[in-house]
Amino acid sequence: MPYILISTQIRLETGPxxxxxxxxxPSIMNYLGARKTTMLGNNFSExxxxxxxxxxxxxxxxxxxxxxxxxNEVRDGDRGNIKCEMKLQKIQI
Numbered sequence: 001m002p003y004i005l006i007s008t009q010i011r012l013e014t015g016p017x018x019x020x021x022x023x024x025x026p027s028i029m030n031y032l033g034a035r036k037t038t039m040l041g042n043n044f045s046e047x048x049x050x051x052x053x054x055x056x057x058x059x060x061x062x063x064x065x066x067x068x069x070x071x072n073e074v075r076d077g078d079r080g081n082i083k084c085e086m087k088l089q090k091i092q093i
Contacts, residue, residue: 021047
């Protein structure tokens with residue numbers, strides 16, 4: 001079954017939102033208006049949109065995706081990174 005993983009830094013809850021990796025379905029990434037980027041030092045690409053996660057979820061809901069899992073990750077330290085990831089699955093109706 002097709003899954004989509006979206007993620008964002010809580011401090012950046014208004015966007016950008018990571019919506020896929022380099023192997024994601026290009027038609028869905030195009031529908032979301034995502035741009036493919038490779039961060040300096042990484043050997044992989046990710047798709048990002050400027051919208052907050054709520055708007056991404058609304059768009060994905062319109063094409064049949066539902067949240068099946070959500071994870072909050074908190075890292076202690078000087079940087080105080082907090083990340084939220086959601087796993088979505090397309091539901092056949």
